[in-house]
Amino acid sequence: MSYRPVTTESAPVRLFLIACAVLVLALFLLLPLAAVFAEAFRKGWEVFLASLHEEAALSAIKLTLIAAGVSVPLNTLFGVSAAWLVTKFRFKGRSLLVSLIDLPFAVSPVIAGLVWVMLFGAKGWFPQSAMADAFAPAAHLAASLAEYQGFGWLFSDLAVWLADPKIIFALPGIVIATTFVTFPFVARELIPLMETQGSDQEEAAVTLGARGWHVFFRVTLPNIKWGLLYGVLLCNARAMGEFGAVSVVSGHIRGETNTLPLHVEVLYNEYQFSAAFACATLLAFLALVTLSLKTAVEYFSGHDASGKH
Amino acid sequence: MSISIQSITKTFGAYTALENVSLEVPDGSLTALLGPSGSGKTTLLRIVAGLEFADPGPGKIAFHGEDVGDIPAGRRGVGFVFQHYALFRHMTVAQNIAFGLSVLPRAARPQKSEIRDRVMELLKLVKLEGLDQRRPHELSGGQRQRVALARALAIRPKVLLLDEPFGALDAQVRKDLRRWLRQFHDEIGLTTLFVTHDQEEALELSDQVVVMRNARIEQVGEPQTVYDNPRSPFVYEFLGNVNKLHAGQDVRYVRPHEIDVLFAAEFDPATDSLARVQHLFSAGPIATLTVKLGDGQFLDVELSRKQLDELGLSVGDEVAVRPAVMA
Structure with a gap:
């Protein structure tokens, strides 16, 4: 007679449970991924490459990169500051602040987009015309600065924008919406981590004579680097993949205000399935890269953490 | 400094x-x-x-x-x-x-x-x-x-x-x-x-x-x-073990090593109290003895192993306890 550990089930039960898990995995995770790639290549390599080379596609890729390129660094900065503030200091309203950080996760992305339309849209609180008036002196200054040789080019685009400050249905709106929606990622990742680490090491650094920035760069940052990287990675994935909020503020102007996810939708609605899926492979690829980087971060941070105590 | x-x-x-x-x-x-x-x-x-x-x-x-x-x-x-x-x-x-x-x-x-x-x-x-x-x-x-x-x-x-x-x-x-x-x-x-x-x-x-x-x-x-x-x-x-003895309203503190243990035969009513051995612990150089006084209060006493061996005590024996004279 053979014995098995008390927490182990009999062979048929085990097989059944494993089969269920594999089935769910295949059906919900692997099949859609495979479908994306299969559809993308259905009409062959040429169509696939042509769909990515098309002008509207390139513009969508560029816009997505810009939106992520602005919002991810901003949110890294916000996230680190917020986490530092709420974990290393005790003050009134602290728990309210912690909840507020989660607000963008709590509201639907569509609402998150609509908020900005209501603020900056034609019938909003700060419509374009009103802002043009308000920015007029700044626009004038930028325009005169743009006249200068050498550095003038730095201001030419700004002058044009200030003269006609478009936020909704334009790049600024897309960047704002993306930043808003992805705001909590870095802070969420860091707050529990910094909470468990406590302030002992920072206090030790202070008694040893370190000033604020030394404490942060030489003690706090090295201790949170893997958590930070992880948060930035997730933030980036969401920034590039965000659909709802961006969809509301973008206006879907082809070749101008379509990000990659919006471009996929437009193509799909126009029955250009292969092109739509070709662009979708880029997003799927981004997801795979994010996943493998995430695994790598976990591996290295686990390695680091093994020597925690 | x-x-x-x-x-x-x-x-x-x-x-x-x-x-x-x-x-x-x-x-x-x-x-x-x-x-x-x-x-x-x-x-x-x-x-x-x-x-x-x-x-x-x-x-x-x-x-x-x-x-x-x-x-x-x-x-x-x-x-x-x-x-x-x-x-x-x-x-x-x-x-x-x-x-x-x-x-x-x-x-x-x-x-x-x-x-x-x-x-x-x-x-x-x-x-x-x-x-x-x-x-x-x-x-x-x-x-x-x-x-x-x-x-x-x-x-x-x-x-x-x-x-x-x-x-x-x-x-x-x-x-x-x-x-x-x-x-x-x-x-x-x-x-x-x-x-x-x-x-x-x-x-x-x-x-x-x-x-x-x-x-x-x-x-x-x-x-x-x-x-x-x-x-x-x-x-x-807070500083070390101590026996807290109630005598009416008063409380007396006696440290366990400040108590002598004698044979019941040597009992001197002027200074001593009679007590019965409740518990003996003697693993180590110092032996600890818990005795029960006539009024029901317990007293912890510390003795050297040598003293304990000389007394040859076991649980249930009657002894006389005397506050050690402090220098």
Whole structure:
């Protein structure tokens, strides 16, 4: 007679449970991924490459990169500051602040987009015309600065924008919406981590004579680097993949205000399935890269953490 | 450098951590802040370090007569060893020890080679030569504690502050390190203030014991004095085992080793009481005896093994107990 550990089930039960898990995995995770790639290549390599080379596609890729390129660094900065503030200091309203950080996760992305339309849209609180008036002196200054040789080019685009400050249905709106929606990622990742680490090491650094920035760069940052990287990675994935909020503020102007996810939708609605899926492979690829980087971060941070105590 | 603490009060919201506390720590002494948790001892240490600030008021903290109340922790010249050491875990032992020197303003910062020499010198001082390239997680608890000590000493502090220095160590290492720290203190002669809740540790290690309770100081003095002449029942009970005997309204305190045990035949009604042996524990050089007095109260008595053997007692025997005559 053979014995098995008390927490182990009999062979048929085990097989059944494993089969269920594999089935769910295949059906919900692997099949859609495979479908994306299969559809993308259905009409062959040429169509696939042509769909990515098309002008509207390139513009969508560029816009997505810009939106992520602005919002991810901003949110890294916000996230680190917020986490530092709420974990290393005790003050009134602290728990309210912690909840507020989660607000963008709590509201639907569509609402998150609509908020900005209501603020900056034609019938909003700060419509374009009103802002043009308000920015007029700044626009004038930028325009005169743009006249200068050498550095003038730095201001030419700004002058044009200030003269006609478009936020909704334009790049600024897309960047704002993306930043808003992805705001909590870095802070969420860091707050529990910094909470468990406590302030002992920072206090030790202070008694040893370190000033604020030394404490942060030489003690706090090295201790949170893997958590930070992880948060930035997730933030980036969401920034590039965000659909709802961006969809509301973008206006879907082809070749101008379509990000990659919006471009996929437009193509799909126009029955250009292969092109739509070709662009979708880029997003799927981004997801795979994010996943493998995430695994790598976990591996290295686990390695680091093994020597925690 | 002496530390002078005058009328310090510290509150956290509605909670009073320290209430009008004054204390003098003589230059070069090793002083223990002893008390149960919540007595305010760690808060006091942190205020001396500049990690907390006392409530505004007449309170004053001075090092060698110089008021340091407004000087931030980093420029106060204190070496602080944290209970869990707070070593920088991403740095090597050498980098940990060098930290205080490497964050000095450029003008005051020593050369790299000087810092390295100082680190090596400190490693030698705390008997950790050859471990400079290790990371904190590769060290034992006792080694980590000595790294923390070396790191605190690197900035040549005026006073050394230790928060529960042995709290996180197991019993054997604790004993060894205690002895080592006493010796170490005698060698470097730095004014040292440490926090502990372990009365044995405080009595064995320090020149001066400060017993704290409920945000106040109960008694200050040399270990022997405080032990022999406790000023309050709290101090009596807190410093070592004690029997509390009720006689009507009065309470008498008798330490277990201050009682003689005799054969019942030697009973002298003038001084002794008759009692029955309830429990015997004799693993170790000191035997502990629990006896039940005629009025039902229990009494713990400590005897040497030799005395116990001579008496040849066993549970249930009747004996006479007599308060030992104290010199």
